[in-house]
Structures are given as structure tokens and as C-alpha cells.
Amino acid sequence: MTLEKTIFSEHLQNFERTLKHLFREKYDIDKLSLERGLPKDLLKGIMDMQPLSVAIPEAYDGRGSQVKECLGILAAASYESLPLSLTFGINIALFLEPIAKYGDESIKKGVFDRFLFQQNMGGLMITEPDYGSDALNMKTTNEVIDGGYHIKGVKHWQGLTGMADYWLIASRAKNSDGNLGRDIDFFLCDVTAPGQHINVTELYDNAGLYMIPYGRNELDIKVPEEYRLIPESTGIKMMLDILHRSRMQFPGMGMGFIKRMLDEAMLHCQNRVVGSSNLLALDNVQFQLSRIQAAYTICSGMCLRSSKISGIEHNLATEGMEANTMKAVVTDLMQESAHALVQLSGAKGYRISNIGGRGIMDSRPFQIFEGSNEMLYAQISEMVTRLMKKQKQSNLFDFLKGFEPTSDGVDYFKSDLSFNLNDNLPQRKQVELGRIIARVICTGYVLALQEKGFNKALAESCIVMIRQEIASLSCALKFDNTVQVVSNYAADSSWLNFA
DSSP, X not given: OOOOOOOHHHHHHHHHHHHHHIIIIISOHHHHTTSSSOOHHHHHHHHTTOGGGGGSOGXXXXXXXXXXXXXXXXXXXXXXXXXXXXXXXXXXXXXXXXXXXXXXXXXXXXXXXXXXXXXXXXXXXXXXXXXXXXGGGOOOEEEEETTEEEEEEEEEOOTTTTTOXXXXXXXXXXXXXXXXXXXXXXXXXXXXXTTOOOEEEEEOOOSSOTTSOOEEEEEEXXXXXXXXXXXXXXXXXXXXHHHHHHHTTHHHHXXXXXXXXXXXXXXXXXXXXXXXXXGGGSHHHHHHHHHHHHHHHHHHHHHHHHHHHOSTTSOOTTOHHHHHHHHHHHHHHHHHHHHHHHHHHGGGGSSTTSHHHHHHHHHGGGGTTTSOHHHHHHHHHHHHHHHHHHTTOOBHHHHHXXXXXXXXXXXXXXXXXXXXXXXXXXHHHHHHHHHHHHHHHHHHHHHHHHHTTOOHHHHHHHHHHHHHHHHHHHHHHHSOOOOOOOTTTTTTOOGGGGO
């Protein structure tokens, strides 16, 4: 069996039309969004369009694992349904691309054929109940046995829990003394095969993303030796390559979502008449819409940049600066855009059937999973301050001017960033500094986009919005705030005693 291929623009248009028909005509997306999972016939209608073929190499009858096409599919899906886009994102970035890059050649065709022709799905298991972002201390083990490996442990909060046919499972080697190795190993698991069934002991009541099942998975499985992924150097670097590539695909999920928030907000403000004119006549409405347009522009720049640098032919293990920037900034923008739409919609936005209200709940976990944004911003700051110390540089603007990721955009912020950094920033200040640096990097993405012919008015307006945000962040960074929690806050703090 072979996959019939069309040029990507036609493939994408057909996919967009199919999603619009399924979600807006054949089914009621408002009701679906309140139900766990997706109806099987709806999922079949979506998967019949072969959306995941974009992440499968041409040698295995896929479309070639081109980042541009992967992001295009993610954006088309998130315009109609953010949970659907995340489902695709999990399959593409956390399963298919790692298999294409690191999987044993003997297993690839069988796996890819089941995705192309049997509508299979796959996910990634890293997080454990006691070790969330602290992945290097995971306790899931693997031991060598005759013909393969025995994997045992507990994983949780994996998207597609109980739904995926395949998993990639991260674990640490257990030696004869019972001690765990420092490196990380990844193994393929086929839950339909004997000895590889994963026991789902609990499905979580996640507050958003209802379509995606999350839960607790108990592992006690045996897999063949060829199911071990083959790292280029170490397993930790392989894990970083996988996670950084995934973070660089977040703009694809953000792209369609933010565009939908913008389209809905524009339509509402055009049609909503207050007094003698519509909402567009109000200055603050113009400001709020301009914020969403700036988010749309930044995300567009990220997609262009990701298409250039994040293909599986690149090793992204050392690209944490840009990976963290894309993931943290775009997910902040998704949440802010949904909030803006709800605020502009007034009481109408405070309904479950309103896409803005759903968008707030569905986009909120994006700021948490795959590394909370605060943690990622702090990491960005640490990377920069470490380099500044190494170069004996203390002036922030001067350093950023000579730092490749920020050099293109930093001139817009000279007046706000020309100051010397404290040698020992507290963590709260590291987060603020990381937010600033990430937005300077994003300015470079917008400028690169404009050079390609992108709408000049959108790009210029976006940079003004970034300048305002960095001015505010700069003030917060310089403000001396070392306030600590008052442990015994209940003492002398009841206002009733003073009334």
C-alpha cells in the first residue's frame, strides 16, 4: 500500500476544509469540547486525511518530515481545536520525529505503516509522580534480559494515556548492584504486543484539553533489544534534542490558535454596536486588538525561524536558548490572546460555548507542561549571565548587541537595557531578565519575517508593542523587591478586629 500525495498547499487546504466541515457542520464543537475524548467516527474522519504523514520520511511513504509542513498541519488543527493540534504535536514531535531520527532501521517501516494506514498514535513518557521537571532523577528502570529489556516504573501526565498504540519510554539503566545509571535510555513500546501492555491505574480530571486523556501509567513490560533508541552520543543529549525540537514546534500550535482568537475578536468588535458606532471606534479596543495582532506577528516569525533550524537533520541539544524562547513566549501569547478575546466579548465571553473561554482553559497548561515558563525564562537568564561573567561583561545592552540570538533586534531597546546587571540576581529577577531576553530574540524573528515581505504595518506595530513590554519588564527588573512570605500571616491580620 502506498500513500497518494498531493502538493502541500492542496493537502493543507483539503485538511482545513475537512476540519471546518467536521467541527462546525457535522458535529457541534461546543458540545464536543465538554466531553472526554473524541467520537471514533470523528477521529476517523480527521485521520483519513493522513495529517501525520507530514512527520514521516519519504523513504517510508510519508511527506518527508519537513518542519514547514508539520507546523502548517498543527496551525490548521489549532484554528479549529487546540486539543486536536496538541494531539498531533505529541505524535509528531514526541514520537514520529524521534523514531525517524533515533529508531533502529528494522522497526521503522512497521511503525510508520501503522500510522499511515491503520491510524495509530504514539506518545512520550518522561514525567514521573515524584520527579516532574527533574527528569534526570527519574526512577523508571531498564534491565538487560535475554533478547531485550525489562522496563519497570511509574509515569504520569502523559497526553494520550490509554489511547496511544505506541509509547517512547524514558528510563535509567539498573546495574547488578541495583544502582541507576546517570544517563537516560529511550525505548519503544507497542502496547498491542504481548508483554508490552501498560496498566493505566487512573485517568486524571484535567480541567482543560478535555479531548486528550491524561493519567497514571504503571510499567512492567519487556521489549525487544531493537526497540531501544540509538543516541548519537549520550541519552541525555538525545532527550534534549527531542524536547528542544518539540518546543520549537509550539509556534505551529500557537499559530492557528492565535489567528482564531484574532479573527473572532475582530468579527465581534466589527459587529458589536455601542451607541452610534461599533467597538472598533474605542481606543482601548484598538489597543487590545493590536496586542493580539502582535502575538500573531511574533508567532509567524517563530514559525519561519523554526522551519529553518529545527528539522531532524539538526541536533538541537545545545539550542536551549531559542527552544525555551519559542515555547515560553508563544504560550504566554496564546493565554494573553484568549484573555483579550474574552474581555472584548463581555458577558458573551463568559460562556462555555465561547471559544475564548475555552481557549483560556485549553491554552493555560501550555505554560506549564514541557517545562514551566518561569523555569524556562530562568534558564535563559542563567545562560546569558553565565556568558556575561565569562566575558567579564556587565552592561546588558552591550552584551546583547554582540550576542548572536539578540544582535538583530536589541537596538530598539537601547535606552531600556543600557544598565549593569547585578552579579547575583535572585531567582525572581532571573525570570524577569529571561522574559526580556526572550522578547529581544523574538524581535529578531519579526525583523527576519519582514525582510521576507511580511506585512510591514503588522511588523512595525508589533515592535512598538514589544518595546512597551520590555520597558515595563525593565522597570520591574530594576525595582528592588525582596519581599518574603510571612509565615504566620494569620496573626493580627483579621480586619474584623479593627472595624
